[in-house]
Amino acid sequence: MNIKPQSACLIVFPSGDLIPYQVARNHSTCTCQDFISGSWCNHLKDAGCYPKRSVTLSSKPNFYQALSGLVKGIRLRNLDEAAYWLTYCWSFKQKLNGAQFRIIRRLLIGSAEDGHSIAIMEKLADNYSALLSKDIDFTSVMAELVRICKVPNWWHPDTGGHDYIYSGMLATRKILYDRANYSASDCLLGLEQAIVKQNKVDALRWIIQDQESDTATNSLIARKLYELASTYDCQPAKRLIQNIYLRHEKSLKSDNNFLCQAAWILAGGNSPAIDQIEDVTQAEVNALLDKVNATKPYVIPGWCCDGVHCAGNDIRYAGMWDRMYAVCNQYNYYGRASPDDPWLEDEFYCLDGLTVAEA
Known part of the structure; x- marks a missing residue:
């Protein structure tokens, strides 16, 4: 540190x-x-x-601020906050075209962006199509949130997540200092070489490098990762690509969280949480919904709104690699990740x- x-x-x-x-x-x-x-x-x-920008936070934030509140609640494993903003976002289902898709897609992405349990990602991937149904019972949506939040996030060292986030941060910084233009073929070759050398930073670097290009080729990257996972018989990476990413490629084509986790694992990364999944009962979901429904509307906390993904000014819990590693260090310092700590x-x-x- x-x-x-x-x-x-x-x-x-x-x-x-x-x-x-x-x-x-x-x-x-x-x-x-x-x-x-x-x-x-x-x-x-x-x-x-x-x-810093001028912004007014209210008890009736717009959809994107509320969605950011959901994401930050998941990130910090603050289930009460996440459940409140998930419910608030769901109220836009009939008012904002595509709101349901954005919410469900965000939950699927969040299972990987804010967690290392492939079992949880697979469960959400299994339910993904049903969750997008216009007739879906909201309790089923809330159950997915509860399931994600039951397993520690990357800021908890028991998940192996500190190494993952640190490797991703160094990968982005390698790109900053290398001003060359790389083709899709360059990225695929670099990725394969990094995995052969068991270089986690470079493996992530070439995933990120490709997505930052003008002709991002996540589809090619995914298939290369699956080929390498098959060659090295790396079951966790195969699961990430086959059971989740390729299965929902249309929804995930602009996202690289599942690809990054697969590359990190192929290059030697490991998380003890890969197969960790907890049961979610209807009773606990109902109790959580009752709690949310009994909560009086309140002003969205500033830490939910980072100013990058929505209007706001609190950058602490935004989803960039460097900011996420800062949260890992916050945990190292306090033994927890909480917006209430200095x-x-x-x-x-x-x-x-x-x-x-x-x-």
Whole structure:
């Protein structure tokens, strides 16, 4: 864990000129022309700094803020909060075209973005089509949420998730410092070589590199991963690709969470939670719904709204690799991940993988 005070550090990024760009995190400044011209540049975002915007949080947030509240509740395993915002989102089912699809898709993605239990992902994948039915009983939707939240997330070290998130963070930072253009063939070859070398960072790097290209080819990546999983007889990776991703490829074509987990496992990553799944009873779902229905409307908490995926300003629990690793470090510090604890940015935000110079 990097706990060096960052106030005297400059983050150095390559530029097209001889002089590199420099970001001062403590002042949220950059030497690039975009920032000098008055824009909040990508270099600042790459160093974990995001702009503050004027926003009013209310007890009647829009759908996207409420969906973000659902995601953050799942991320922190705050079942009460997640259940409240899931119920609130469901109220848009008849008012907003595609709302049900977005909610169910988000639950499927969340099972992988915020968990390592392939058994839970498979269960949700099995139920996915039924959950999209216009006649689905909402208790079935709530049951999926409960099932996800019963198993610890990546910020709990028992899941092996710290290694996964750290590897993903380093992978994104490798991309920052490599300005070359890569084709789909380059990414497929790089992925295969990384898995042969058991290099988890590079395996994730080539998944992310491909998706960030103008011609993302998740379909080709998925089939390459399945081929490699078959070659090495890696059952967890095969399950992720065959039982979940390819089965619902149309819904997941723009998402790489299942692909990243498969690549990480193929390259040597391991989670003790892969087959962990808990029973969900109708009684506990009904009790949770009764609790939600008895809750008076309240202003959506600021920590639910990150300003990236919806209007808001609290970046702590956003789904970027660097911010998620900061949450792992929050757990290391407090023994839990809670928005109620003081956030120590310098201690939690890790600079590993970035070029750092003294100011």
